[in-house]
Amino acid sequence: MSVTAYDVAKRAGVSVGTVSRFLTGHGYVGKDSRQRIADAITQLGFVPSRAAASLRTKKTGLIGFVVSDLRNPFTAVLATALQERSREHGFGVFIAHTMGSPDRAIAAVDLLRGHGVDGLVVTPPASPALVEQLAELRQSGMPVIGLGLRTDPLSFDLLTVDTRSGARAATDHLVGLGHERIAFIGTSRSSGRYQGYRAALKAAGLPLQRERVQVGAVGPDAGWNATTRFAALPDRPTAIFAFDDATALSVLQRAHALDWPVPKALSVVGFDDVDLARRSVPPLTTVVQPTDELGRIAVAEIVRQLTDSLAEPAVITLPTELVVRGSTGPAPNAGSAAKGTRRKS
Amino acid sequence: MSVTAYDVAKRAGVSVGTVSRFLTGHGYVGKDSRQRIADAITQLGFVPSRAAASLRTKKTGLIGFVVSDLRNPFTAVLATALQERSREHGFGVFIAHTMGSPDRAIAAVDLLRGHGVDGLVVTPPASPALVEQLAELRQSGMPVIGLGLRTDPLSFDLLTVDTRSGARAATDHLVGLGHERIAFIGTSRSSGRYQGYRAALKAAGLPLQRERVQVGAVGPDAGWNATTRFAALPDRPTAIFAFDDATALSVLQRAHALDWPVPKALSVVGFDDVDLARRSVPPLTTVVQPTDELGRIAVAEIVRQLTDSLAEPAVITLPTELVVRGSTGPAPNAGSAAKGTRRKS
DNA sequence: CTGTTAGCGCTTTCAC
């Protein structure tokens, strides 16, 4: 660690300047020097200090990634994709988790800022204060991109998937199977998922029942509890559309524990298509998010903004896709006539 | 980002030195100055540059975490624990994944080094070259701790859980239930898990059958495939002990798909106790790893070494605990007499 | 208690 560019220079019989040119690739370095520097570097095990470099260049080669909880499988997949793509551009990813706390989100951004990240990728949830902080950063020239982080006046780039139409497709699928009592578990009524859910019900002429909508928490516990509640309803829903796979999988498990057979008596749809969805019992019907694309585009956007500097904040929306697996089936009393007919009404 | 300590100093009407003393907490700062500096900082939105600071102090406040794959739930939990604990000590965690590639592991360490991490926490798999690299680093004064990363001559600190006795307890549990054909899925025959498995069989006077041992890959795919193979055996095993929960859960799923009822005809034991294990169908019997403890101790060790400097490499071993849930039951033809008797050979 | 000053390791003109 204490071997510096000067040591390399001395060893190679050149000056630091030349070593630096070799390192950065800016400016010419003679074929001869090039070879000797390369040798000296490997012999000495020299690793250039980014801290020192960044002091001059104002670039750390670091992308900050603010997440709520890394233990969420979807987040982990996203982080992995981001890291893979960043690597291709020579960036490292610095992940800071917030455990869903607004205060910690702000602290996380400051931590990342302190370490000089070149850009920021931020995921929900966001508080007004966080959004303001990010907007300022963005204004001061730092690439900031919100991943599924909608802000009312668009104050930084938004990369999002079309959750609304994904939710619509999922609900349409259930309607098409003859389901009329379709429950929803999600974060809020303003989410794209809820909008899609509602739109599908409306299009099918189905009532929107308050007791079948569970908003607030999502995740394993929430899915479990919501399922318990739904099961206790006088008119049990015959289908549940859950915010994400983590939630949907626990719905599956709770339903099993309650002897509420899936998909015979209950159909379940998730969102994300995490690895386990493919292999749950039964395999989960879900809405695929283009995770790799998200990572790829997020990094590409950061890199672009780093050079193009200040373009107007833009929205990039990626499509979703419904994958039908074993967790959805015809509604219990729907008979054979129900198949896909009620959908266009 | 471009607001510096000088700006703060000017605004507060003091000198940079005083601002620095305020920031670091070293040396005295008058109550008056203190207040004005604090005000200036918030007004200016000043975030000190760690890069600049670390150039002097040789400390970045960063702990590097080298993992194979963040998508492994256990890894994600570990990363989360590590991040929580690091935060308490004022450290950030820089995660670099290797996707299991030895070359990438080396590159990851260099990436981390380049960013000047103060310490390194490394998880398997490790190659000889990686171990050598880490040993050198450790020798040059950097805290390095291997998490479950055994090296033959102990060249850096090893923090590990007693997987051997965990595996022993798991297998003993199966033996106690009357199982005689117990299969194993793991990484290698030199792992603690295999040793524990073998020891338990031996103690029970049970033969160690080659075709019931599947070493090499682990994880969802491996669990799925191994189960397929085990099912095709003339003498189907009545129990499977899997390397980790990710593997065990896919065993559960594959068994279900094969109409191989768990735990009636097949008992399954995992390792890790990830979140989903509690809620799988049926709930997974598994060996708990003290994840939080691991994170806590890893960070504490790094911090300790950062001050105490060079102690001899040591081994810290944490105990495991077997949690019995619904995925294990009496062996199919064991009758009631089998209960726990065969255990003491 | 506080100001001044000399670097930390690198990059980057500017000469040669």
Place this chain on the structure above:
DNA sequence: GTGAAAGCGCTAACAG
């Protein structure tokens, strides 16, 4: 093509 030298933002003596 390459060397010399200044400076990035901060910390850490060292005077006062």
